[in-house]
Amino acid sequence: MSFVHLHTHSEYSLLDGANKLEALVERAAELGMPAVALTDHGNLHGAWHFYQAARLRRIKPIIGCEAYVAFGDHRSKEKPADAPSDYAHLVLLARDREGYRNLVKLVSIGQTEGFYRRPRIDHRVLEEHAAGLTCLSACMSGELAQYLLLEQYEKARSAAEWHARLFGEGNYWLEVQNHGIPGQEKVNEGVLRLGDELGLPVLVTNDAHYLRREDADAHDILLCIGTGKDRDDPKRLRFYGQESYFKSPDEMRETFPDRPELIENTLAVAEACELEFEKKIYLPEFPRPDGYGSADELLRELATAGAHERYGEPLPGEVRERLEYELDVITGLGYSGYFLIVWDFIRAARERGVPVGPGRGSAAGSLVAYALRITDIDPLRFGLLFERFLNPERVSMPDIDVDFCYERRDEVIEYVRSKYGADSVGQIVTFGTMQSRAVVRDVGRTLGFTPAETDRVAKLIPNAPGYSLGVKEAVQRVEELKQLYKEEPRYAELLDYAATLEGLSRHTSVHAAGVVIAPGPLDEYVPVMNAPTRGGGGGGGGGGGGGGGSGGANGGVESGNGDLVITQFDMVSLEKVGMLKFDFLGLKTLTVISDASEQIRRRHGTEIDWDELELDDPAVYEMLASGATAGVFQFESSLATDKLRAMRCDRFDDLIAVNALIRPGPLDSGMTDVYIRRKRGIEEVSYPHPSLARVLDNTYGVITYQEQVMRAANEMAGFTLAEADVLRKAVGKKDPVLIRQELDRFIERSQERGVKERDAEHIASLLETFGRYGFNKAHAAAYAVLSYRTAWLKRHYPAEFMAALLSSEIGNTDKVVGYINVCRSLGLEVLPPHVNESGYKFTVVSDDAIRFGLGAIRGVGRSAIESIIAAREADGPFESLFDFCSRVDLRLNNKRVIEALIGAGALDGLGKRSAMADGLEIVLREAQLQQRERETGQVSLFGDAESPVMKTEPTLPDLPEWTEDEKLAREKELVGFFVSGHPLDEHRDLVELYAETVNTSNLGDWRDRKVEIACVVTEVSRRISRKDGSEWARITFEDYHGTAVALAFRDVWTRNRDALETSEPVLLKGSVSGRERDEGDPPIFLDEVRPLASVYESGRVAVCLDIAASDDIGNEGLEQAIEIARAHPGPAALRVHLRNGGDEPSVLRSRALTVAPAPAVLEELRRALGRERVRLVEVKA
DSSP: OOOOOOSBOOTTSTTTOOOOHHHHHHHHHHTTOSEEEEEEESOOTTHHHHHHHHHHTTOEEEEEEEEEEESSOTTOSSOOTTOSSSEEEEEEEEOSHHHHHHHHHHHHHHHHTSEESEEEEOHHHHHHTOTTEEEEOOSTTBHHHHHHHTTOHHHHHHHHHHHHHHHOTTSEEEEEOOSOOTTHHHHHHHHHHHHHHHTOOEEEOOOBOBSSGGGHHHHHHHHHHHHTOOTTOTTSOOOSTTOOBOOOHHHHHHHSTTOHHHHHHHHHHHHHOOOOOOOOOBOOOOOOOTTOSOHHHHHHHHHHHHHHHHHOSSOOHHHHHHHHHHHHHHHHHTOHHHHHHHHHHHHHHHHTTOOBOSOOGGGGGOHHHHHTTSOOOOTTTTTOOGGGTOOTTSOOOOOOOEEEETTTHHHHHHHHHHHHOTTTEEEEEEEEEOOHHHHHHHHHHHTTOOHHHHHHHHHTSOEETTEEOOHHHHHHHOHHHHHHHHHOHHHHHHHHHHHHHTTOEEEEEEEEEEEEEOSSOGGGTSOEEEEOSSSSOSSOOOOOTTTTSSOOOOTTOOOOEEEEEEESSOHHHHHHTTBEEEEEEEEHHHHHHHHHHHHHHHHHOOOOOGGGOOSOOHHHHHHHHTTOOTTOTTOOSHHHHHHHHHHTOOSHHHHHHHHHHSSHHHHHHTHHHHHHHHHTTSSOOOOSSGGGHHHHGGGTTOOOBHHHHHHHHHHHHOOOHHHHHHHHHHHHHTOHHHHHHHHHHHHHHHHHTTOOHHHHHHHHHHHHHHHHHOBOHHHHHHHHHHHHHHHHHHHHOHHHHHHHHHHHTTTOHHHHHHHHHHHHHTTOEEEOOOTTTOOSSOEEEETTEEEOOGGGSTTOOHHHHHHHHHHHHHHOSOOSHHHHHHHSOTTTSOHHHHHHHHHTTTTTTSSOHHHHHHHHHHHHHHHHHHHHHHHHTOOOSSOOSSSOOOSSOOOOOOOOOOOHHHHHHHHHHHHSSOSSOOTTGGGHHHHHHHHTTOOTTSGGGGBTSEEEEEEEEEEEEEEEOTTTOOEEEEEEEEETTEEEEEEEOHHHHHHHHHHHSSSSOEEEEEEEOOOGGGSSSOOEEEEEEEEGGGGGGTTOEEEEEEEETTOOOHHHHHHHHHHHHHHSOOSEEEEEEEESSSSSOEEEEEEEEEEOOOHHHHHHHHHHHOGGGEEEEEOOO
16 A cells, blocks of 8 residues: 655755755655645745646645644734644645635735744634645644643644534544654644544654655754754754654554554545646736727737837838738737737836836847837848747747846836736745855854864865856865865765755745736735845745654744735746746846946937947947957957957947857857858858858858748748747757657758758758757847947947946956956046045046946945935035034944945045044044034034034044055955055066066967966866866966966966965966967966065066166265165166167176165165166066
């Protein structure tokens, strides 16, 4: 006889359940179980994924939930005086559609109305939504169990009777478990007695929180993470024993060997549950103006009017035919309302001045979308296909994703919420998971490791964009981690637990883009919840059954944001259950373009009409072809830069092509290089078949886009474009059976049209190969428009563009540092932040200068900055620290904020940083007093004991200024990088000496040659070789000219690891890559690293004094210089270059006199002779 688990928790019982859904269902299949229930704590997060996984394995999925039922009102934070606890657990299973709808209601009410530590319902709520549900009395935290433990049998009996009446005969089951928990035997005896006395059926469950017995310890660690406790804490929540796992039928029979009916009853419950998700699409009704009988009628009128605006009167024949065709398809599929909804919120966004993108994805191929101004890409001009977006022969929901300014995207969502009703619109949940490095830190905390210890281990796990390893794989492949695992048992334990828990869902958050609109209240279709107030939240942990208590892991859960309702289902689940989902994407590039345009309008009085901007400015293409792509949307990568330069881009079609060609498929297949060679005339253009010349003419005979695959099928085989899209999708899916079926049809129909069999088969082969790699041209074209606009701004308004770009990355230290280097290359100075000139964002203060934004300073909020700007605009620049403190709003600019401003240098000029920091408390006290008196109108000329008023502002203490190192350290802490200086500044002479030959901006000129470069390392990313498993590293470094990359392999990395993982300036030695793929930004293959300071003692530099015969320094100056050299002996030769007006100076060398070439000595020499007369020179070997 089999058995069905009816009380099972997955990872969606956040930080309490350790079962991954796939593994759970797989285990049920292995054990021959006909069904399995999912009963997570207070939520239905995993319901759809569980349903799908079970169905795929021919196991009946039972959708359920372990609810929290308050003893009093579910909205009250107080429990009734006679209640045994705050709440009780109750297992609810959906028998049918009605039961599922009620379950959705119950978990939604718990999460939105009843959330106080747990998502709670109460008896009244349960009464309203009990139909279609089967109820189990739950675990040791159930209502019956709590009364029985307190020996309140009559209350337990009364509770059982109440539930039995509510759910009806056969729908309320008493539940027993046997985990060996103290008190459980007593509870089981009472439950069985209730069953006998009341005639209620009893069944057995296992409170399964993990998969196998051996997972118990890892689950215990998970509980510690969820409750924020150390494993050694004697008072923490813990499960008793190791029994809360997904047991086999045989193991379950052993729990109650004398009661086989308890096992049989689980099968009866499973038999009664017959729930299938409906295959249905839930489209909301678009509210039509009076006079329109249908959405179809309104859409036709709007689209036709829009087409006339775009193309004029009368409509060209091609436009008219395409418009009618698209409208017929849209209305025929019933999607008019969808288009109207999108049209409406984009129109509303534009009316509010919210920047909207020109298009995204395949929607840019729709003429109706273009006519409605949903997109701004003319599909006819660029040869884009409607069928790629909406295919009448492959019916699926249209998917129009929209880009908005990332700062104002929420305004559009709020408009949609007000239009369709707050209860019908929601954002979408997403789940943060326990990733490799994070889970090591989480587990380490519970095991008592110090932060430094766990940080050391975490950083050994490779975790870079495009390349990362899981914990288990990292232990096998990272040598240092492997040794640690073998030699240190406590680290082995840490890594074992981390590997087991890795990938589990950890917390809920709000999806960055997804918005769902329902035809009515959302909770009539899908479960909802309040958005978590921070990273953790939402789902609820629980524990209880295995732990023997009524508490449970909190799962990072805290009270949600009651103003924002989100779905409990993730994006995939929502689409599968037929909900209408939109992506409202926040795109920084739109914000950059908008901010730059506004600064241009303010500074130059120029209004830029982006719709009217032609895409053919030669100066823009010249800039891109030169490789100056930093900051240009989509083209900042070295790969994109390299290809634009290699192809010598000179037209908009090249930008579209590069978007498509810099992807792995085209690059690996050689398509990209063929395109470049043919464009430049190096290789002759040819076509696979004469009939394809028209299709491939614009891409030099290279199949580049998915639309070309479709047109090829249309031209050669006479496929309709709808049929051609089916072929395209088949090839893209890489399903061999489907591909063969479609290609055979292509070959057959091509032959019917006179194409030779051999040619048809050859083209079919090409379509199969290139169809896999081809990119969506509609998306590439739409994004190329944004690429062009950013390039145009950079070329014609570099200061405004760079200020906007810097502002968009105000919290991203690495990006800001990189863009400041770009500013330098453009001749733009980035001035430090200052309260007398800075705004929140970076601002242009002259054609060649940008002022740092105060918003980049950590700990200084927007409202504080707005107060500073308001005070400055009202009464002029601030003149002292006291003047500043007395005029700004000190409720917003508190001591912590002003300390941050001082440390970042934003108050420079108002006093020494050291003195302002030390005297701030006194200044603040007096400024606050002055502000209070000003507000109450009690300002006194003289003051008295009760109301002292300073007649003069307080004097700051006379302190020495912070050292440069102290200043830079505070700037790094507050801004994330160095504002007033650079770590290389101490060695500027040495850095500039090396940079005369090689620096980060000219590595391309040194390909296949040895170089030395003075720099500071900013990032070390450890990697594992796929070939031999050896460890290597990718090193990012910077000098005054920019950033570059070095690669350290095997022994080189091992030898130089310590020198690279330091903040001190270094001298890198190595060879610049000569590989073709590195043509744009070649890395250095590292040979050696040494501290830059060591060069001073190496004898490789000499101190040179440049003196002209006409210089008026006299013998006294030279004698002083010689005395300085004698006072600081060292390895550097002292040279004097005497210039008498000729081209070459006379060089005087002293064999006896050598000097230390240290920065302090050079500075002393400069004070004696003048700054321009002292420099370092290289000593040739």
